[in-house]
Amino acid sequence: MAECHPVGYQWVMEARARGAKVFHIDPRFSRTSATVDRYLAIRAGTDIVLLGALINYVLSNGLDFREYVLAYTNAATLVNRDFRDTEDLDGLFSGFDEETGRYDPSTWAYEGDVPGEEEPVEGGERHAEAAGSDSYGARGAGASATPPSDPTLTDPRCVYQILKRHYSRYTPEMVEELCGIPPELFLELAEAVTANSGRERTTAWVYSVGWTQHSVGVQYIRAAAILQLLLGNMGRPGGGIMALRGHASIQGSTDIPTLFNLLPGYIAMPHAHRHDSLDHYLEQEGADTGWWGNRRAYVVSLLKAWWGDAATEANDYCFDYLPRLTGDHGHYATVMGQIDGTVKGYFVVGENPAVGSANGKAQRLGLANLDWLVVRDLMLVETATFWKDAPEIETGELRTEEIGTEVFFLPAASHVEKEGTFTNTQRLLQWREKALDPPGDCRSDLWFYYHLGKRIRQRLGDDDIDRPARELTWDYPEIGAQRDPDAAAVLREINGTAADGRLLASLRELKPDGSTSCGCWIYCGVYADGVNMAARRTPHTEQGPVALEWGWAWPANRRILYNRASADPQGRPWSERKKYVYWDGAKWTGPDVPDFEEDKAPDYRPPEGAKAEHALAGTDPFIMQSDGRGWLYVPSGLSDGPLPTHYEPHESPVRNALYGQQANPARRTVDRPENPYNPALSPRFPYVYTTSRLTEHHTTGAMSRPLPYLAELQPEAFCEVSREMAEELGLENGAWATIVTARTAIELRVLVTGRVRPLRLNGRTVHQVVMPYHWGYSSGGVITGDIVNDLLPIVLDPNVYIQESKAGTCDVLPGRRPRGSALLDLIERYRDG
């Protein structure tokens, strides 16, 4: 965090100055490790063992926050009697199909919730094909609002007992054997975390892509969620699980997604085989209870925003205009489509997959097989220049004259040359004022897509294929000599309007009958009453610490989600020290906007047959879930199991000591010649690598390597290794090393330190190599270097299709890599070996 989010880290340092104890758990020692109470070096790819052991520690010592757990989680809920755990099946859950590599999740359901034959099953095979978890999970996919339960927590089929069994072998000894963390350090962590949780205290977890970029990445986060729910650390000040996102508006890019499987506001893209009408789609996409029960209003309002008067009740509000998915259409599937020649044209906008994505060679082979490519960026990134300077030109795999790709490079406006909003990592929208016009041909991406859309619409015909684009609402005021579309007008469309054009103030005003329009329901209220709330800038010195008048957080300007949980079931603060949102006898109140219906009393009980939020009791704080509870156990919505389970990375030098099942059985592999894998447990690739970032650079370097200030601070690509490993291999500090995987080999400067430590796993030593990935062959960079991501395999988490960047295997050789075709010969020898 100190390394990659330095200014956010000031708050951790303040907390520490006030007595907070800070742990840092990471394979690499960074600026964070240097400033905490305790640093724990961990083998990359084993965090679920550590988190599972903490869960086991809490459960076996009875340290859970029982009142919170009983009232606010699904600990007491009973699970289907046909459910089998990984303890029963040596690393598999019930429902796994060896042939397809997919789970049928029907046995994971709550007792009494198993859908009949006629009812399609949520999640599972079809669900996984469409990367549904980031919508389903958020939505609380189909489960009963009031499933059978055992409040004594003794029934062997209740979630609490299932959890206990599932994690019973996640012990301090197992942590030592798999993570390389000695038992005394584990116990120090476990005691600190549990002692600092409860009525009076809360513990927070902070993570980043070190948790997500794994073939079992979603379950890392789930493991933290279980721990935090058991300790009562969710929805309370000082608690939570904080995702530190790495780009200025990466949160916004998920909320208003340029992602294949989502529509704005985590609404699923329709699927060809499941959704033939709006009614059918709404029926199948989630439960009727909990806040997602209102989804018809959100979907219809979105369709009204896009197709305006053309969207009517009679034509299903143009629901048919939405193109349909049939499977995985994610980034890596797209790259394979490029190599196969099905993808002809490609827009790359402020992104640099030739350096940033796993298996760079596959990325560049895809680019080289396009008809046309449009790259928009501040500099000439490698993705734009691959046809003249890619590594494959040097090896002879590609020849410039033979590459038929037509390339357009369009320079982009910088952040100060356009107005608009970023959404930061805490869901906060902040409006940026425009300081000046962009130079030369530089234009904003808003300008580009608006004017491209106009031009395309001028070229459309009058048949049905063109109807959705023809009838699209696409009228935005143009400003200034460059005819910039008015970003505020776009934000107002996102906010939504009533039939009379009035800007909506709250998502509660959204209607399912087509009388409201709204481009992204969770952003409704950002332009309440015609005021750009994201532009508010009341200084922190003139308001309280929650700072509600600086920018605007979705939803409804709430700063802590699920903050109803900061009060006890009766609505009283859990303690004076942790007082936040509470019931004052007539309404919920506190320094934040309550994440609950303001007048729903703690003693409210839903009447029979109630829908949406009305189906949740006054004691159900997790309002997006169908049962209003925090899910320790996930009965549906995940494609690789209801509980986080340790699996080794796809490429690992270590055998899974917990189960016969070595890696995540549902992980997605891409078995093609462009993407060879290092075999698991291969002696040819004995070292563990992980990739990382540095304070002085940003991702693939396009925004940092061309800047002399930053280039001078971190000039060269390097790998960091321990003294012991350097000695073993004859690596010299400042000299070169060649890192080899089945994909390629790259050369990096060697940094030998005592910061990276060999890990002792029950007598065996495992060495780790840490590689920052900011370098490439171009980007207008004043500094260049080999591309670390070229080493990575394409192997994906089955829920969200994120690649496993953070743990893999390699070999390391002293000296520089071979040049030209000799490089290919080296890799060939490794693959054959």
Next chain:
Amino acid sequence: MGAGWLSRWPVIRQLKGEDGRGQAARSARTDALRPRVEGADTVARSVCPYCAVGCGQLVYVKDGRVTQIEGDPGSPISRGRLCPKGSASKQLVTHPGRQTTVLYRRPHGTEWEPLDLETAMDMIADRVVRTRRETWQQTHEGQEVRRTLGIAGLGGATLDNEENYLMKKLYTALGAIQVENQARI
């Protein structure tokens, strides 16, 4: 120079025993120095474009050029602070390596060629329309899909919300579904 300039010379004053860290360090030149931000024509309230912390920035402009980018002391997130990248962001927007003209590489070409922006926009629109028609799928395995798998997009996560919104809206209306973002990868 007026009389007594020698005795006001900082070196002399310091040799005479005055504290070199105080008034004795001042010269006429240092007295005349003004902060770069003082003469700015405008100040825009902005946000750092690097990581997702969202530090407030103040962007100072004079004579149509960015003269300084500083942390916004009012921000409850950053309280005026910026990291090395945020502090270098003036260089990000003003450095000479920044590409400011359209470039075109024709198929099998070995060098970039210049291209007019309006022409480029027309050429790109033509290609989208043509490729979309050529790769249109009305049905797939008997199901209505009305889409194209011939056109794909990948966006970075420094895109504004408004930009992402127009991108998703346009791609979806055109039937392009392979729309992705750094937010996944």
